[in-house]
Amino acid sequence: MTDLYGEAMRFLTALALTWTTFAAGAFATPGQPTDGALGFQPAVTPIMEEVTSFHNILLVLITIITLFVMGLLIYVMIRYNRKANPTPSKNSHNTLLEVVWTAVPVLILIGIAIPSFPLLYLQDEIPPEIDFTLKATGNQWNWSYEYPDHEVAEYFSNMIEEEDLQPGQLRNLSVDYPLVVPVNATVRLQVTASDVIHNWAMPSFGTKMDAIPGRINEAWFQATQEGVYYGQCSELCGLRHAFMPIEVHVVPQDVFDAWIAAKAEDEYSEAADTIIAEYTAARETRLAQLD
Amino acid sequence: MSADAATHDDHTPSLWDWRRWVLSTNHKDIGTMYLVFAIFAGIIGGGLSGLIRWELMEPGLQVFTGEDTGWGAIFGNAHNYNVVTTMHALIMIFFMVMPAMIGGFGNWFVPLMIGAPDMAFPRMNNISFWLLPASFALALMSMFVPGAGADLGFGGGWVLYPPLSTSGHNGPAMDLLILSLHIAGVSSILGAINFITTIFNMRAPGMTIHKMPLFVWSVLVTVFLLLLSLPVLAGALTMLLTDRNFGTAFFAPEGGGDPVMYQHLFWFFGHPEVYILILPGFGIVSHVVSTFSRKPIFGYLGMAYAMVAIGFIGFIVWAHHMYTVGMPVDLKAYFVAATMVIAVPTGIKIFSWIATMWGGSIEFRTPMMWAIGFIFLFTVGGVTGVVLANAGVDQSLHDTYYVVAHFHYVLSLGAVFAIFAGWYYWFEKIFGVKYNSFLARAQFFFFFIGANVIFFPQHFLGLNGMPRRYVDYPDAFEFWNAVSSWGYVIMLVGMVLFFAVLIDAMIRRRKADANPWGEGATTLEWTLSSPPPFHQFSELPKIK
Ligand code: HEM
Ligand SMILES: [Cu+2]
Ligand SMILES: [Cu+2]
Numbered sequence: 001m002t003d004l005y006g007e008a009m010r011f012l013t014a015l016a017l018t019w020t021t022f023a024a025g026a027f028a029t030p031g032q033p034t035d036g037a038l039g040f041q042p043a044v045t046p047i048m049e050e051v052t053s054f055h056n057i058l059l060v061l062i063t064i065i066t067l068f069v070m071g072l073l074i075y076v077m078i079r080y081n082r083k084a085n086p087t088p089s090k091n092s093h094n095t096l097l098e099v100v101w102t103a104v105p106v107l108i109l110i111g112i113a114i115p116s117f118p119l120l121y122l123q124d125e126i127p128p129e130i131d132f133t134l135k136a137t138g139n140q141w142n143w144s145y146e147y148p149d150h151e152v153a154e155y156f157s158n159m160i161e162e163e164d165l166q167p168g169q170l171r172n173l174s175v176d177y178p179l180v181v182p183v184n185a186t187v188r189l190q191v192t193a194s195d196v197i198h199n200w201a202m203p204s205f206g207t208k209m210d211a212i213p214g215r216i217n218e219a220w221f222q223a224t225q226e227g228v229y230y231g232q233c234s235e236l237c238g239l240r241h242a243f244m245p246i247e248v249h250v251v252p253q254d255v256f257d258a259w260i261a262a263k264a265e266d267e268y269s270e271a272a273d274t275i276i277a278e279y280t281a282a283r284e285t286r287l288a289q290l291d
Numbered sequence: 292m293s294a295d296a297a298t299h300d301d302h303t304p305s306l307w308d309w310r311r312w313v314l315s316t317n318h319k320d321i322g323t324m325y326l327v328f329a330i331f332a333g334i335i336g337g338g339l340s341g342l343i344r345w346e347l348m349e350p351g352l353q354v355f356t357g358e359d360t361g362w363g364a365i366f367g368n369a370h371n372y373n374v375v376t377t378m379h380a381l382i383m384i385f386f387m388v389m390p391a392m393i394g395g396f397g398n399w400f401v402p403l404m405i406g407a408p409d410m411a412f413p414r415m416n417n418i419s420f421w422l423l424p425a426s427f428a429l430a431l432m433s434m435f436v437p438g439a440g441a442d443l444g445f446g447g448g449w450v451l452y453p454p455l456s457t458s459g460h461n462g463p464a465m466d467l468l469i470l471s472l473h474i475a476g477v478s479s480i481l482g483a484i485n486f487i488t489t490i491f492n493m494r495a496p497g498m499t500i501h502k503m504p505l506f507v508w509s510v511l512v513t514v515f516l517l518l519l520s521l522p523v524l525a526g527a528l529t530m531l532l533t534d535r536n537f538g539t540a541f542f543a544p545e546g547g548g549d550p551v552m553y554q555h556l557f558w559f560f561g562h563p564e565v566y567i568l569i570l571p572g573f574g575i576v577s578h579v580v581s582t583f584s585r586k587p588i589f590g591y592l593g594m595a596y597a598m599v600a601i602g603f604i605g606f607i608v609w610a611h612h613m614y615t616v617g618m619p620v621d622l623k624a625y626f627v628a629a630t631m632v633i634a635v636p637t638g639i640k641i642f643s644w645i646a647t648m649w650g651g652s653i654e655f656r657t658p659m660m661w662a663i664g665f666i667f668l669f670t671v672g673g674v675t676g677v678v679l680a681n682a683g684v685d686q687s688l689h690d691t692y693y694v695v696a697h698f699h700y701v702l703s704l705g706a707v708f709a710i711f712a713g714w715y716y717w718f719e720k721i722f723g724v725k726y727n728s729f730l731a732r733a734q735f736f737f738f739f740i741g742a743n744v745i746f747f748p749q750h751f752l753g754l755n756g757m758p759r760r761y762v763d764y765p766d767a768f769e770f771w772n773a774v775s776s777w778g779y780v781i782m783l784v785g786m787v788l789f790f791a792v793l794i795d796a797m798i799r800r801r802k803a804d805a806n807p808w809g810e811g812a813t814t815l816e817w818t819l820s821s822p823p824p825f826h827q828f829s830e831l832p833k834i835k
Contacts, residue, residue, distance in 0.1 A: 033767035037755045040687065051687050055754075058684065062674035069641060069670045073663060076648040080584070081655065088585040089650035098590055101642040102635060109631045112681065117624055119683030124620035140459075171350070172765045196455040197550060199615060199690065203756035208686050210616045212551065213454060214544020217617035230765075234615075234690040234758045236448045238439060238459055239370045242761040 031204050031229035032170060041204045044225045044250070048206030050119050058112065065108075123206070126220045131185040138191070138198025138211035138233065141240035145179055150260045155267035159243045173230040177268065178247035180276060182256040186222045196238065202231035202246060210235055223250040226283065255279045303825040313421075316413035317825065318398045321420050323721065325394030328423060332386035335431075337786065339379040341779060344745070346372060348776040350766045372762040373446025374434055380449035381468075384568065385475045386427050388702070391710050392571035393482060393517075394420065397510045399721060401486060403816040403823065404504045406495025406832040411488035415481050422478035429471035437462030448760060450557055453542040453550050457534045466535065469528050476521045476528075483514035483521075495815075497834030501595075504814045505588060508595045509574025512602040516563040516570070519606070524560035527553055551616050558609035566605045568702060569669075570598055572709025573640060576662045578814065579712050580644050583659035584651025585811040590643045597636035597643075604633050614682040615689050623682045630680035637673050641666060656808070657731045661712035664739050665705060672700030675750070690760075693753025699746045711738070718796070719803035723822040726796040730788055737785030744778030 028034040030042040043049040078084065132149040142158045157175045165171060181187055191200045193211040201208040205221045223229070231246035251259070255275060262272035304311040315321050346354040355375075357368030367374075398416065402409055410416045434444040438460050445464040447455040456465055490511050494503065503511075530541040531553070540546020542553045581588045588594060608630045614623055644666050653659070675697040679685050688694060711734075718726050748771035753759075757768045764772065803821040806812050819827055 033755045033757065033765055035767045036770040037767075038751045039754050041756055048687070051684055054681070055678070055684050055687075058678050058681070062678060065674055066670055069645070070667060072645050073648075073667055076645060076651075077653065077655075077663070080648060080651050081653045085650070085652050088652040090586065091650060092587045092589050092591065092647075094589075094646070097646065098593055098639070098643075102639060105635050105638040109634060109677075112677070113628065113631065116627060116681040116683055119681075120624060120627065121620060123683060123686060124623070170765060172763060196459045197452060201690075201756075201758070203687065206687055208615050208689060212544075212616065214550070215617065232756075232758050232761075232765075236373065236452075236455065236760045238373070238446065238455060239368070239442065241373070242369065242758075242763050 030225060031227050032173065033203075043204060043206065044223050044227070044229065045205045045207075045221045046224070047123050047221065048204060050122060051206045054115050054119055057115065061108065061112070123219075126188055126218060127186055129186060130188045130220070131182070133188045133190060134179065134181070135190045135192075136179075136200050136211065136246075138193040138195075138200065138237065138244075140195050140238055141233075141244045143175075143198075143200070143233075143244060143246060145177075147260065147263070150264055152260060152263040153267040155263075157247070159245050170230065172243065173232070173245045173247065175245055175247045177273075178228075178249050178276075180249045180251060180256055180259050181223060182253045183226050183250050184222060184224055185253075185256075186220060189219045189221065191217045191219065197235045198233050198237045198244070199235035200231070200246060201234035202229060202248060204229050205231075205248075207231075208234055223248070226250050226252065228280070249276055249280070251276070251279055314417070315420075316409075316417055318402050318410045318413070318416060319721075319823065319825075321416050322395050322398030322400075324420055325390045325398060325423075326396075326721075328420075328427075329387050329391035329395055332382050332390070332427060336379055336382035336387050339375045339382065341783070342366065342375050343372075343379065344776040344779040346762060347764070347772045349773065350764060350769050352763055355762055367443065369762040370439060370442040370446045371444060373448070373760065374438065374444030376760055377446055377448055378430065378434060378444070381430060381472075382427075383702075384449070384564070385472070386423070386430070388568045388706050388710065389479065390423060392568070392575075392706070392713075393479075393486075393510065393513060394423070396506075396575065396710075396713050396717065397482075397486060397513075397571065400717065400816055401489060401507055401510055402493070403819065403827065404507050404814050405490065405493060405498055406815050406828055406834070407489060407493035408826060408828045410485050411493055412485050415485050419478045419482040419485065422474050422481075426471045426474035426478065429467050429474065433464040433467035433471065436464050436467065438464035450554075450561065451528075451531065452557075453531060453534065453553050456531055457542060466532065469532050472528055473525060476525050479517050480521050483518040486510055486514040487518070495828070495831045495834055501592065502834060503595075504574075505577040505591070505594055505598075506571070506574035506814075509570045509572075509577075509598055512598045513567050513570045516567050516602050516605065520560040520563040520567075523556055524564075527556035527560070530556075551613070554613050554616060555610065558612045559606070561612065562609040563602070563605045565698070565701070566601060568706050569709070570602070572665070572706050572713075573598060575709050575713040575716070576644065576665050577647075579658045579662040579716050580647050580666075582716070582808050582811040582813075583654045583656055583662075584648045585654075585809075586647055586651040587813075588643070589646035589649075590639075593639055594643050597639045600636040601633060604629065604636070608633060611680060611682075611685070614685045627680055627682050631677060634673065634677050634680075641670055641673070654811075657726075657728045657735065658712045658716035660732060660735045661708050661715060664735065665708040665712060668700055668704035668708060668742070672697055672702075672705055675700065688753055690758055691753035692749040692757045692759055695759050696746050696749035696753060699742075699749070703746065704742045707742075708738070711735070716808075717816075719807050720816055720819075720821045720823070722796065723803050724796050724799070725801040725803050725807070726792050727799075730792045730795060734785045734788035734792065737781055737788060741778050741780075741782030741785055744781055745775050746778070748772075748774045748778075 040052050043052045135146040137144045142156050144154050144156045146154045155177050157177045160174045191209045191211045193213045198211040207219050207221050209217045209219045229248045233244045259272050259275045262269040354366045355368055355372040357364050438444045445468050533539040534541055540548040542548045542550050577588050610626045611630045752771045805820050806817040
């Protein structure tokens with residue numbers, strides 16, 4: 001009996017430890033989901049950093065509120081059950097109490113609103129110094145991209161089917177022709193669609209923008225860490241909604257310049273793919289040596 | 292036999308006389324039909340959610356493979372998965388929760404609680420009910436006719452956003468669905484008119500508006516929301532219909548229309564709708580909590596006007612469902628502020644229920660367990676609502692499983708728990724027989740644990756970025772999806788127990804008491820026999 005208890009406790013502690021580390025994102029690879037994770041993917045843009053820290057505050061607040069309500073419920077169930085309290089009181093008013101439980105939530109909500117609005121404006125207002133513009137168009141069922149400032153013609157980005165996956169590629173996330181942006185560049189993203197509504201979403205950037213036919217929506221991001229980042233269409237668009245992922249490579253400026261030069265020649269240029277593949281391989285070796 | 296049954300036009304027709312049901316003008320019979328209908332729809336809606344959890348149990352395609360299994364591709368492909376999620380939502384909302392709460396409990400207990408002999412317009416009550424099976428039949432038919440190309444059914448989500456619902460679904464499935472929702476809307480509007488008239492004009496002498504039981508208040512607010520929001524939905528649906536069939540371009544950008552306009556219209560209906568689903572539950576829970584605490588409800592007026600406030604604010608927050616459509620930032624800021632305000636009256640309700648229990652003499656009978664479960668789970672759903680209200684964070688959570696977790700905590704665990712609280716509170720009153728409370732409590736525990744195991748992990752999935760309405764997901768979402776699907780199995784056991792309670796009660800037929808709950812049950816329905824006479828209050832009761 002005690003043994004079983006000990007085992008169970010050890011198991012639970014291990015579980016709790018793993019989960020907290022996951023929640024902190026310690027084991028998480030940036031740019032993609034992690035199995036068993038409890039929280040956001042690691043943030044790589046200023047916007048997502050703000051979202052994460054604001055959400056951390058909210059999470060603490062709502063946990064306290066929920067535990068408070070749960071505590072009250074448990075208390076009344078124990079203290080005022082029929083055995084403990086055979087004769088009920090008849091009170092059904094307490095003006096002070098009613099004022100308090102109206103006013104305190106109002107104050108909490110004001111407390112929430114104070115960090116909430118700056119975040120909203122940070123996300124929405126595109127900074128004046130933009131490095132370049134990127135255009136994403138949602139189609140049934142893939143994304144197509146343009147770099148209007150670099151004269152790269154529109155190219156399509158399709159999910160890699162399961163049977164064609166190369167080692168290191170992720171099922172339902174990897175694409176054939178990804179986006180490439182320079183690290184630390186401030187990018188204006190324009191999003192639209194050619195048929196039905198889609199949504200260009202990149203969790204680690206904190207970007208999520210509806211792609212609506214007939215209108216162009218704008219967002220911005222500044223990725224501060226090199227790497228490969230994955231996102232998925234986030235507005236139901238029909239049969240293959242789950243199979244039109246988004247892949248962004250964040251690379252040093254010189255790699256980007258070489259890539260974009262090759263792309264400007266030919267939007268499906270193999271040379272461009274090679275540049276990215278070589279850079280990625282080099283980076284992985286470098287990271288492996290660091291470990 | 293009660294005394295009333297002796298009078299000449301007051302005989303109870305036989306259970307087996309079809310005219311009693313098809314031609315019914317009796318609020319209690321119509322209420323029973325609504326309840327049976329809701330159970331039937333709930334089985335179908337619940338079965339569809341089983342397909343969803345089965346598909347999502349593991350990465351890859353399990354159910355909606357589109358491959359021939361030997362009997363043909365019975366469940367179809369990824370499109371049919373979308374059909375299943377769409378129909379699960381529509382069925383649960385329009386054909387399960389609304390009929391159970393408003394049509395079922397509303398019809399049964401609004402007249403009884405205000406001391407009225409029946410509803411104001413009994414024949415209209417009949418047509419309100421009978422439009423629903425017609426509507427439901429159209430909705431079910433839509434699953435089996437072409438929707439998008441050769442694929443059957445409409446798979447564009449319960450929100451029916453164009454252009455996916457117009458040019459994206461060229462087949463007749465969507466037209467059937469539009470017709471179905473139009474008819475369900477007419478049914479609800481007629482019901483709403485009936486309830487408003489009944490509550491305003493047929494209260495027993497002495498029952499002022501401020502003495503009305505809270506369930507009646509909750510239904511009154513609900514039907515006002517219905518009356519004011521459904522016409523907007525009807526307008527939007529009609530525009531979809533003409534865009535699809537008659538060459539108009541209300542929502543078609545190539546003709547100068549705007550798809551976002553549809554979303555505004557839809558959510559102007561849609562947000563009040565989510566409160567329509569929960570408000571009667573507030574009323575039910577208030578009665579149950581007060582009855583089993585043997586105390587009058589705490590802060591009656593505050594409780595009543597909190598519901599009025601929720602109903603009012605519910606009309607000015609709709610665009611919090613649309614934070615990512617590219618609205619002007621100041622507009623978003625307004626909707627953030629307005630949405631957060633709703634949490635205040637919601638908090639008043641939660642605290643008043645607890646204050647009602649405070650100092651009470653609480654008995655944990657079956658309905659009370661469901662009600663306490665409701666209060667806790669609804670709190671969890673409410674606080675995640677406050678998180679989502681912040682557009683800045685919603686940018687990361689919109690259209691992820693976090694939203695799915697939020698609305699299932701307030702609906703699947705909130706509204707449904709309230710329905711079961713009402714079901715077990717009024718079961719004996721409605722059917723005139725006792726039920727096995729051991730089985731009913733076991734059902735509660737399986738539901739409570741199962742629903743939490745299903746939906747709590749979905750918060751984690753959403754935070755980590757899993758989009759909703761996905762037939763297949765990246766491998767890294769496997770763990771919590773598997774947990775969630777096992778939760779479904781637990782809940783399924785609860786569902787089996789629900790039917791076990793019904794069958795047990797049907798077989799044993801133990802005669803129910805007029806008031807099984809004792810002195811805490813103070814509303815008028817407990818002064819009548821169980822079941823009440825076919826026609827009650829031929830002499831109006833006087834309220835002190
Ligand atoms: C404290 C009160 C509440 C707040 C502040 C709140 C806030 C929100 C917000 C902001 C969303 C949109 C999330 C998104 O799509 O990104 C949402 C979704 C939703 N809420 Fe709530 N909510 C509250 C209570 C409720 C209640 C009581 C219900 C119903 C019983 C409900 C049902 C829903 C549903 C069904 C959706 C999803 C609709 C869809 O996209 O299909 N909510 N809520
Ligand atoms: Cu999509
Ligand atoms: Cu809403």
